[in-house]
Amino acid sequence: xxxxxxxxxxxxxxxxxxxxxxxxxxxxxxxxxxxxxxxxxxxxxxxxxxxxxxxxxxxxxxxxxxxxxxxxxxxxxxxxxxxxxxxxxxxxxxxxxxxxxxxxxxxxxxxxxxxxxxxxxxxxxxxxxxxxxxxxxxxxxxxxxxxxxxxxxxxxxxxxxxxxxxxxxxxxxxxxxxxxxxxxxxxxxxxxxxxxxxxxxxxxxxxxxxxxxxxxxxxxxxxxxxxxxxxxxxxxxxxxxxxxxxxxxxxxxxxxxxxxxxxxxxxxxxxxxxxxxxxxxxxxxxxxxxxxxxxxxxxxxxxxxxxxxxxxxxxxxxxxxxxxxxxxxxxxxxxxxxxxxxxxxxxxxxxxxxxxxxxxxxxxxxxxxxxxxxxxxxxxxxxxxxxxxxxxxxxxxxxxxxxxxxxxxxxxxxxxxxxxxxxxxxxxxxxxxxxxxxxxxxxxxxxxxxxxxxxxxxxxxxxxxxxxxxxxxxxxxxxx
Amino acid sequence: xxxxxxxxxxxxxxxxxxxxxxxxxxxxxxxxxxxxxxxxxxxxxxxxxxxxxxxxxxxxxxxxxxxxxxxxxxxxxxxxxxxxxxxxxxxxxxxxxxxxxxxxxxxxxxxxxxxxxxxxxxxxxxxxxxxxxxxxxx
Numbered sequence: 001x002x003x004x005x006x007x008x009x010x011x012x013x014x015x016x017x018x019x020x021x022x023x024x025x026x027x028x029x030x031x032x033x034x035x036x037x038x039x040x041x042x043x044x045x046x047x048x049x050x051x052x053x054x055x056x057x058x059x060x061x062x063x064x065x066x067x068x069x070x071x072x073x074x075x076x077x078x079x080x081x082x083x084x085x086x087x088x089x090x091x092x093x094x095x096x097x098x099x100x101x102x103x104x105x106x107x108x109x110x111x112x113x114x115x116x117x118x119x120x121x122x123x124x125x126x127x128x129x130x131x132x133x134x135x136x137x138x139x140x141x142x143x144x145x146x147x148x149x150x151x152x153x154x155x156x157x158x159x160x161x162x163x164x165x166x167x168x169x170x171x172x173x174x175x176x177x178x179x180x181x182x183x184x185x186x187x188x189x190x191x192x193x194x195x196x197x198x199x200x201x202x203x204x205x206x207x208x209x210x211x212x213x214x215x216x217x218x219x220x221x222x223x224x225x226x227x228x229x230x231x232x233x234x235x236x237x238x239x240x241x242x243x244x245x246x247x248x249x250x251x252x253x254x255x256x257x258x259x260x261x262x263x264x265x266x267x268x269x270x271x272x273x274x275x276x277x278x279x280x281x282x283x284x285x286x287x288x289x290x291x292x293x294x295x296x297x298x299x300x301x302x303x304x305x306x307x308x309x310x311x312x313x314x315x316x317x318x319x320x321x322x323x324x325x326x327x328x329x330x331x332x333x334x335x336x337x338x339x340x341x342x343x344x345x346x347x348x349x350x351x352x353x354x355x356x357x358x359x360x361x362x363x364x365x366x367x368x369x370x371x372x373x374x375x376x377x378x379x380x381x382x383x384x385x386x387x388x389x390x391x392x393x394x395x396x397x398x399x400x401x402x403x404x405x406x407x408x409x410x411x412x413x414x415x416x417x418x419x420x421x422x423x424x425x426x427x428x429x430x431x432x433x434x435x436x437x438x439x440x441x442x443x444x445x446x447x448x449x450x451x452x453x454x455x456x457x458x459x460x461x462x463x464x465x466x467x468x469x470x471x472x473x474x475x476x477x478x479x480x
Numbered sequence: 481x482x483x484x485x486x487x488x489x490x491x492x493x494x495x496x497x498x499x500x501x502x503x504x505x506x507x508x509x510x511x512x513x514x515x516x517x518x519x520x521x522x523x524x525x526x527x528x529x530x531x532x533x534x535x536x537x538x539x540x541x542x543x544x545x546x547x548x549x550x551x552x553x554x555x556x557x558x559x560x561x562x563x564x565x566x567x568x569x570x571x572x573x574x575x576x577x578x579x580x581x582x583x584x585x586x587x588x589x590x591x592x593x594x595x596x597x598x599x600x601x602x603x604x605x606x607x608x609x610x611x612x613x614x615x616x617x618x
Contacts, residue, residue, distance in 0.1 A: 044490050071490045073599035073617060097595040097617045135588030192555050203592040204618045205491075242554050245594040245617070249547050252598065256540065269539075269598040410488040440591060480592065 001267065003051040004042045007031070013463040016062075017051060024055040024267065030062040032397075032463050037067050037455055040408060046076035052267045053081050058088020058276075060338055060345050064397055066352050067459040068406030068451065072096070074270030077351035078406060082398045083276065085333060085344040089264065090281045091273035092255065092288070094348030095331050097248040099288055100295035101206075101239030102327035103353075103375040104172075105386065106303060107225070108232045108310065109319040112212040115232045115475065118313050119433055122210065123476040125309040127435040130208055130302050132480030133200030133241065134437045140199040140301050147195050148183035154293030155300035155325070163199075163304040165322075171364055172325035173354060173372075176296040178332075182286035186243070187250050190287075194243025194294055199301030201238050203441060203480025205407075207377075208302065209235045210476035211384060217468040221370040221388045225323050227470050234320065235384055235472065236302050237377050239329065240295035247291045251284045276346055285331065292330060299325060323386075324364070324373040328353045328403035336398060347398045355389035355401040355466045363389070374466050378405045378453030380434065380445055380479070381427055384472040385457050392464030401465040405453035414449035415440070427477075436479040445479065484512035487613065493591070494600075494615035502538065503565035505603070505610040506573060509542060510549050510563045516616065517553060518590050523561040529577040538570050538603040542612055545573055546596040556582045593618055 001023050008016050010030075015038060017029040029050045033041060041047060046069045053075055054063035060082045069078030074093035083089055108115075115122065131138055140163065142150065150157045155169050155176025169176040183191075201208055213231045216222045227233070240247075255272040258280045259265075264273060274280040303322065310318045331348045338345075356363050356372040363372045371388035378384045382405070393399045420439050423446055427434055436442045460466050487494035495512040499505030514520050533548050535541030552558040559582035567574040594617040602613040 073492075073597045073615065077491060097597075133589075134592060136584045189551055189555075193551065203589065204594075242594075246551070249595050253540075253544060253547075257536065269601065272598070407491050410490055411493055412486065412488050437588070438590065 001051055002048055004047050013459050017047065019054065025051055027054050027059050028062050029054055029065060031065040032459055033067045034455060034459055037451065037459065040451060041069055044071040046071045049074070049076040050079055052271060053079055055266055056081055056083060056089055056091060056271070056273060057264060058083040060084050060343060061398065066402040067456045068402045068404050070406045072350065074268050075350040078402060079350045080352045080397060080400045081348045082345040085276050085346050088276055088346060089273035090276045090284060090331060090346055091271055091348060092248050092251045092284055093270045093272060094350050095288060096329040096350050097245045098239035098329055099244035099247060100292035100327040101329040102295060102299065102325060103377055104236045104299045104303065104325040105323040105375050106234040106306065106320040107227055107323045108234065110232045110314065112230050112232055115210065119476055122309065122313045123433050123435050123478065125313055126208060126306060127478050129305040129309045130478065131200050132203055132437050133197050134203055134480060137196035138199035138301070142195060142198060144191065147191055150297045151183040151186060151290035151293055152181050153177050154296040158297045158300040163301050168300065168303065168322045171322040172296060173327055176300065176325065177293045178289040180286060181289035181293050183290055185283045185287035186247060186290045190243050190246035190250065193246050194241055197241040198298055199305065200241060201302065201480050202241055203437070205445060206238045206480055207380065208478040209474045211235055211472040211474050213470050214383070214473040215471045217470060218388065221469045224367060224370045225373055225386065225469065226321055227323065227386065233472060234306055235375065235377060236299050238299055238302065240291045241298060243294045244291035247287045251287065255280065288331065292327060295327065296325065326353050326375055334399060336394065345398065347400065349400055351403045352400045353403045354399055355387065355393040356399050357389045357391040357394055374401055376402060376404060376453065376457060379447040379450035380474060380477045381430060381432060381447035382453055385453065386469040386472065387460065387466035388469050390464050390467050393466065397465055401460045402456055405450040405456055407449060408451050409449040411444040414446055415443040418443055418446060432474050432477060434477040434479065441479045483508040489615055492615060492618050494613065497612045499610050500608070502610055503568045505612055506542065506545055506565050506568060507563045509612050509614060510546060510560070513546050513549065513593065513616065514560060516591055517593050518559065518587060520561040523559050523587060524580045525561055525578045527580050529558045531577055532572070532574045534572045536571060539601045541571065541573055542603050542614060543596050543598060543601065546614065549577065550593055550596065553582055556584055558582060559587045591618055
């Protein structure tokens with residue numbers, strides 16, 4: 001359905017599309033955007049997709065759209081939907097193919113000046129040590145049985161087996177492993193795809209960046225997270241690789257027929273869903289949690305190799321602390337007050353990040369005073385942001401804020417008329433060194449292909465979903 | 481006559497394929513996907529692999545067929561450069577893949593395809609021609 005013409009302004013950063021009677025929508029759509037961002041959002045079908053999400057049985061509150069929203073498959077990317085755990089549905093499309101695609105930030109003990117002198121060596125070393133997986137496998141070899149253990153224990157398994165430091169998992173959403181994963185619900189095919197790919201980056205918009213803290217906006221929060229101006233940090237953006245992609249493929253295939261059994265009809269097959277409490281729903285969630293745990297293990301494995309690379313180039317004294325690890329493609333059971341009533345909901349975050357405020361019991365103990373860290377990667381030539389969760393997220397968006405800058409141009413449009421050498425030169429002029437497996441990977445991800453990340457951050461900051469902590473600038477980019 | 485073309489999508493990629501028959505359409509769709517995934521020209525056509533898949537209708541069959549070809553590539557079992565559809569009905573397909581076992585160092589991904597989606601999926605007959613539109617998550 002087409003709904004962009006129905007949009008109403010609520011305030012400077014909030015917009016609303018009322019429920020259209022007879023359309024199948026069960027609730028309204030709430031959009032977080034500035035007027036400028038909204039003008040770009042309405043150029044694709046993402047708001048129509050958010051209206052389709054409003055048709056999901058058991059949806060609680062509004063169908064939510066974050067300021068980085070863009071057109072996805074079924075769900076828009078930057079879409080959030082909470083459903084009632086007892087009467088609602090779970091939709092694999094509301095999580096996406098890349099289950100627990102997410103971002104991890106490492107804070108180093110080195111300054112920008114120290115790294116700048118050896119940047120090329122460092123970038124080359126990491127490029128060698130962290131394969132993107134286009135032309136081979138990763139360096140972590142695990143057996144079938146060990147993979148099953150990874151699916152249950154996530155990043156913790158990696159740390160136990162030498163790929164990490166003791167307290168790394170303290171600084172990850174769900175401490176690096178969701179409860180309730182069942183390896184038997186993950187198909188042999190998914191395991192076959194994923195097993196050799198653990199510890200690999202992937203391609204598309206995935207990347208590993210060496211960055212520095214350009215500016216601190218919130219001294220107290222930055223200090224609590226262990227960040228300071230001029231410090232070098234590493235941002236890893238990756239997911240569950242072939243394992244997660246196959247889990248989603250498997251369940252989407254089976255949910256089409258299952259939907260008919262449960263009498264569910266929806267405007268887009270990619271939104272396929274089944275009741276949360278059904279056998280199929282529970283199986284999907286158990287498999288999805290396994291894939292999410294695989295993704296945390298994957299980012300933990302890469303953390304290990306990044307540390308090794310830094311130590312090889314600099315010295316064994318170099319320290320890289322995990323600041324935090326957040327996922328932005330996931331469905332999680334959480335508890336909220338909705339219209340004065342406590343309710344258990346399954347929050348689908350499709351290209352959206354959890355952003356719990358100070359004092360929330362799930363925030364890491366040492367971050368309790370300042371809130372959960374949230375990382376928003378921008379495009380490779382611009383900036384990324386560290387935010388901290390704010391109470392507005394719990395009041396309005398089921399503890400959620402945005403996840404990135406949001407794409408603006410298609411891949412073909414991004415490449416059009418661009419010369420690879422020129423793009424690389426332009427980045428070098430900005431002090432950014434890039435290594436990529438493919439020419440295409442660079443051209444399709446040029447900064448111009450994305451919205452302005454700063455504008456997106458302004459919206460979530462001013463809407464009270466999260467607060468600005470620090471702005472990061474890239475120095476070295478490794479892409480698939 | 482064109483056998484396929486690449487389609488635009490904000491975040492991902494798609495293709496439109498044509499064929500005079502359902503069998504030729506499914507062949508061209510798989511060729512389109514492999515042209516996005518890798519460089520089919522570098523693959524030899526020395527070996528064949530048989531494959532059978534099912535679906536509830538043509539669109540569902542298309543997703544399952546392409547997902548099979550993708551799975552074989554991603555797990556290094558087989559890198560196909562061409563396809564022969566030996567038998568097709570709305571709910572099942574039997575085909576032969578022509579190519580060679582994949583050696584990832586020699587046959588890298590040009591662009592890693594995560595999955596075949598149902599998004600705006602179309603498989604239909606238009607006049608005397610069959611046409612499909614498929615989007616891939618990358």
